[in-house]
Amino acid sequence: MIGVITNPPEEAAIREFFELFKTPWEQYRSGLDYEVVICVGNAKLEGISARLLIIYAAEKTSFDEERQVQIQSRHNGLTCSFAEGHLPIFGRAVTFRHPGISFMANEDSHESIGFVDQYGAQIFARIGYDLPSEVNTLLTEGQPSVNGSTPTLDLHIANLRDLIVGCGIPLVEIPPLPDRFPFTVCLTHDVDHPSIRRHRLDHTIFGFLLRATAGSLINLARGRISLSKVMLNWSAAVRLPFVYIGLAKDFWNNFERYLEIDGDHPSTFYFIPFSDRAGDTPDGPAPRLRAARYDISHVSEKIPLLLSERCEVGLHGIDAWADTARGREEARRITEVSGVEELGVRTHWLFRKSDSMRLLDAAGFLYDSSVGYSDAVGFRAGTNQVFKPLDANRMLEVPLHIMDTALFYSARMDLSPAKAWVTLTPIFEGAARHGGVVTIDWHDRSIAPERLWEDFYVCLLKSLEQKGPWFATVTQVVGWFQRRRSAKFECAARQDGAMRVRVIVPRGSGLPPMRLRVYKPARDTQRTTFDTNPNYSFSDYCLDSDAETCLPLHREGLASCQ
Numbered sequence: 001m002i003g004v005i006t007n008p009p010e011e012a013a014i015r016e017f018f019e020l021f022k023t024p025w026e027q028y029r030s031g032l033d034y035e036v037v038i039c040v041g042n043a044k045l046e047g048i049s050a051r052l053l054i055i056y057a058a059e060k061t062s063f064d065e066e067r068q069v070q071i072q073s074r075h076n077g078l079t080c081s082f083a084e085g086h087l088p089i090f091g092r093a094v095t096f097r098h099p100g101i102s103f104m105a106n107e108d109s110h111e112s113i114g115f116v117d118q119y120g121a122q123i124f125a126r127i128g129y130d131l132p133s134e135v136n137t138l139l140t141e142g143q144p145s146v147n148g149s150t151p152t153l154d155l156h157i158a159n160l161r162d163l164i165v166g167c168g169i170p171l172v173e174i175p176p177l178p179d180r181f182p183f184t185v186c187l188t189h190d191v192d193h194p195s196i197r198r199h200r201l202d203h204t205i206f207g208f209l210l211r212a213t214a215g216s217l218i219n220l221a222r223g224r225i226s227l228s229k230v231m232l233n234w235s236a237a238v239r240l241p242f243v244y245i246g247l248a249k250d251f252w253n254n255f256e257r258y259l260e261i262d263g264d265h266p267s268t269f270y271f272i273p274f275s276d277r278a279g280d281t282p283d284g285p286a287p288r289l290r291a292a293r294y295d296i297s298h299v300s301e302k303i304p305l306l307l308s309e310r311c312e313v314g315l316h317g318i319d320a321w322a323d324t325a326r327g328r329e330e331a332r333r334i335t336e337v338s339g340v341e342e343l344g345v346r347t348h349w350l351f352r353k354s355d356s357m358r359l360l361d362a363a364g365f366l367y368d369s370s371v372g373y374s375d376a377v378g379f380r381a382g383t384n385q386v387f388k389p390l391d392a393n394r395m396l397e398v399p400l401h402i403m404d405t406a407l408f409y410s411a412r413m414d415l416s417p418a419k420a421w422v423t424l425t426p427i428f429e430g431a432a433r434h435g436g437v438v439t440i441d442w443h444d445r446s447i448a449p450e451r452l453w454e455d456f457y458v459c460l461l462k463s464l465e466q467k468g469p470w471f472a473t474v475t476q477v478v479g480w481f482q483r484r485r486s487a488k489f490e491c492a493a494r495q496d497g498a499m500r501v502r503v504i505v506p507r508g509s510g511l512p513p514m515r516l517r518v519y520k521p522a523r524d525t526q527r528t529t530f531d532t533n534p535n536y537s538f539s540d541y542c543l544d545s546d547a548e549t550c551l552p553l554h555r556e557g558l559a560s561c562q
């Protein structure tokens with residue numbers, strides 16, 4: 001059991017951090033024995049009984065005074081390196097001059113930002129940044145896109161786990177991994193342009209004609225597309241008048257094609273509630289071109305088809321991010337047409353402001369899936385995990401990691417397919433290493449002329465299928481993470497020197513079971529110092545109902561617990 005000492009303003013971030021770590025913890029209660037006590041900031045640390053004491057603070061503390069820990073340098077933002085990789089720190093940080101075992105260093109100066117030492121029988125670790133402040137930054141504004149390939153929040157969890165297990169202390173957790181699956185994938189489609197016929201001589205048509213004709217030739221010259229794709233685009237441009245008079249198929253209407261491509265992997269479609277409504281930006285009225293030329297009623301005949309194929313319908317919000325009343329109005333419109341009562345939302349153009357999550361939560365949305373980059377891919381919130389925004393009561397956030405337009409639009413990343421593939425690699429590596437969900441947004445018209453990004457999407461799906469993830473709709477993923485959040489640990493010391501850990505699990509609802517992971521450090525029993533590269537092993541157990549395991553309170557207890 002971990003006891004955590006924190007100040008009230010930091011509690012929300014720490015609570016969510018441990019909800020994502022999902023290991024037994026509680027607010028520290030004086031007089032109790034703990035295996036690990038974590039102190040965040042400067043606090044009185046007298047009389048603490050713990051094998052391992054961890055102090056996170058980006059300032060000199062009374063503990064530093066007492067143990068003669070010297071601050072070497074102070075920083076505002078830096079990158080540290082440790083066993084799991086590189087970890088950006090966005091707030092204040094300090095480095096140390098101390099003879100302990102350093103496990104984390106400033107990447108530039110190599111000064112220690114985290115070390116372990118021993119004081120009597122107690123091991124202590126001192127880490128020179130402010131954990132709740134870092135968690136708060138990641139879960140609210142997010143990290144800049146230059147750090148997008150780093151799962152920063154997941155690395156904070158990994159760092160703490162390595163530290164605890166590296167000090168020889170066993171650990172139990174419920175990882176963000178469905179049993180038997182290496183991670184989860186959500187396929188989503190923002191429906192912005194389900195009909196080219198609805199556009200007359202507007203900016204969308206001019207853009208289409210320009211990119212399909214001259215743009216295709218330029219992309220051919222750049223080696224970005226093949227001659228056959230140029231021909232497809234030119235032929236689509238020539239067919240356009242026949243689409244308008246009904247003699248040719250509307251090639252932007254692709255619901256059936258997506259059902260074919262996605263196959264057995266039900267996806268989530270986000271629909272615009274009102275046509276010709278541009279809505280607002282964070283700085284005032286949005287430009288006209290943000291307005292869609294369709295609303296969900298124009299494609300209402302497709303909804304029963306999608307639902308019958310186990311796909312999901314959500315709101316592609318216009319102003320829900322800015323105003324609760326408008327959020328309710330937009331949700332009502334989607335419900336009226338689709339019959340779907342409980343909705344999630346992804347905001348058109350991914351707009352948001354500092355209180356958007358609170359407003360969406362108040363409007364009653366089950367989840368939001370807008371925390372991503374529009375001009376980059378990766379981990380805006382630093383995680384593959386579904387999390388609860390710090391100012392939401394119920395709503396969860398399913399972060400968005402990969403968006404087609406960010407990868408390929410010339411004004412955004414403008415990547416060739418080969419470079420796009422390389423760029424996506426860290427996202428899948430992050431999911432394979434830390435679990436969680438990879439959320440992909442492939443727009444409705446992206447498989448049609450003039451984008452023609454179907455082949456890349458199909459390759460992406462095939463590559464993912466080989467990794468064997470759980471393909472789920474966003475609501476299914478939210479249900480799975482809600483169940484994990486509802487699981488409770490009960491810990492009690494046993495007489496044989498072990499800790500009994502009981503997990504209370506809510507009833508399942510047809511979703512894959514969770515798993516219980518037990519880490520048992522594989523080191524000599526008398527060791528009390530820290531292993532910077534912990535060679536620990538873990539065992540996973542299927543977790544679908546209440547379960548019990550036990551952990552040794554002291555290394556000698558290992559045998560009795562195996």
Ligand SMILES: [Zn+2]
Binds near residue numbers: 192348
């Ligand atoms: Zn959109």
